[in-house]
Amino acid sequence: MTTASAVKTNSVEEQAKKARKAAKTLSILTTKEKNEALHTVADALEAGYESILSANLTDLKNGEDKGFGAAFMDRLSLTKERIFDFAAGLRQVAGLPDPIGDVMSGWTLDNGLKVEEVRVPLGVIGMIYEARPNVTADAAGLALKSGNAIVLKGGSSALNSNQAIIEIMHHALEKTKIPKDAVQFIATADREATKQLFTMKEHIDVLIPRGGASLIKAVVENATVPVLETGVGNCHIYVDKEADAEKAINILINAKTDRPAVCNAAETLIIHEEWLNKHKNLLADCLKKHGITVHGDESAAAALPDVVPAGESDWANEYLSLDLAVKIVASLEQAMEHIDRYGTKHSESIITENRETAKKFMQLADAAALYHNASTRFTDGGALGFGAEIGISTQKLHARGPMGLPALTTRKYLMSGDGQTR
Template structure:
């Protein structure tokens, strides 16, 4: 399907409006931005019934189309979830405003004063799938960091997202923040997304958030700079010297707390000697939690009801109560497996051996690494950011959960007194 002239004009006009709004937003005070965030939070809390009514339309559509359980979980809203992302806006308001921070300050011998300061990126394009909470998190972080944002959510959450943005627009009428700073492309047409890829004159950065196919499409086709978020094939390595209770509890939490999110564990890499000692307890934990094990030959020899693992089992996100189990002979083999199949998201080691822990934390290449803790903490809210706009698995500009500082860049401000070179 090709965009009509009207649709094309609308998308471009929205981008132009966002760029103009970004100029106004960039000079607002921290107090003015915080006031707007608190008003947005109250508006969402007070209008949750309207949001849930629209969300039910999306859920009904998802059921008719046979969406997977993990997808439906990300799509579904509740009174509690709406309250949570409204509270996230309040937490963002409480956090320090990065805009204007002086990162360095020095004066040259000739008297030229040089300051390196944080400034907003400008206009952010956000392309994401079936998580309506992203609409709120992204908008809140963008506004606090002085950026306008263009939101392009997936078609599966169109009604939910439109309701959320409509409520936010109405609320912003009572603030200093121009409502044009939040733009929502209310079409399911993929051509609109494609257009965002090439609007360098209006958009400063694109952030894709969703499955591997979406992220790959943005990275490979965009001419606008991309802040790449990543899928999470996260591993837990249970070392030979792991405490049994810690290992089992962390593994169950990382796998079952919310299986459909990117920081859930997808692969258990386990030392053969530890597995031999603790196979009964591990088997009980799997069974009681309803986890299906996809394992190699050594795992199948120690655990019941193991589905033989194939190559995709080591590489893919399950986003469900399935886990791959790889048995290794030492930490080096574990790190080698993670290097081969990991997505540089979150990796954890469970061990009481400090040398092995140090080796793992230093050598494993990921945005977040853990010792004796669940991968579920790779999250802006859990780490105290209030919200996150995504989790970056790349290495330039930002890495890991992206909060407010990740949505700024730097500017050198130089002051002289008639200086020439």
């Protein structure tokens, strides 16, 4: 007797096989053909936004019934504006240079053999993600432009929204040169289906997990397929003793309050004690005005009102809310020690008018994105001009930071000779 899990597992493998076959066709399409397809999909998503919103309402209602928190519900929620934004992201990706076929380097050996190092697609990407339905369109668009097929496994919380998006994308792709099988969506909440992706090395070339720490850890520790690891964002802002007060406040408020539930929002504020002594009233008024709850060390509690005593978890975890950990230090070195211990290698920012201090911070801080006098909210593919991003890599191999089109390629060495032997 065949179990339901076995049926679903077999279905996942069939989807991966279809993606592998479609990847062959996709890999040889022209840039024009891929761009036209992305524009067609973008137009279709805008035209079908009402059906996506209807499906999203079902997911939101289910989320309310399950008691999901405000940060999670924000990531799950779609609006007409958000749908049009990810459609615009697809058009932006279409307008970016196509990396496929780029000659990265080339030379001729002494024997006359010509060598070229050329960008090619990865092949089939497996994408495992939580909550955010926009990832469905963003990831598919980047994969298709870079010549890759993709197998998507979204979280069960956004199942209806994702299915509505995929249905529109498939109908649109039928009018293009890209086979619709190049975008596969695993429409089940069965965890066994997700685990199946972890080990399908013969069909999946790379896995990209995008979500909370537990999801990423599960993929990294259990997958036999190579993993492009994205990471959580315990991002810090360090206000140096020579920081301009207005810049520091404006950057902090943007990084903390613009969208608290995203991974590039600031979670910890580190302040030099000299700066705090001069500007504590300004800082306190600003934090209160924006409804920010401070979780601070003893020095922060002595200088600022209504401080919640900070424990170990306050320094280590993402709040994804209007909560902020505050640490007071006596030097740049102490700030760096704190970041080294608790940072997640995502994004870190220093606010200072001293260029030498900023240079030292940039040299020593170990993160994918570093800022001087700017908000961490810019660690985003769209903000940096990559178009939509497939994730933000916090690892050091292959890709780091926001992953755009070049991160979804590998390379081939093409040799051309005239009878050379060795």
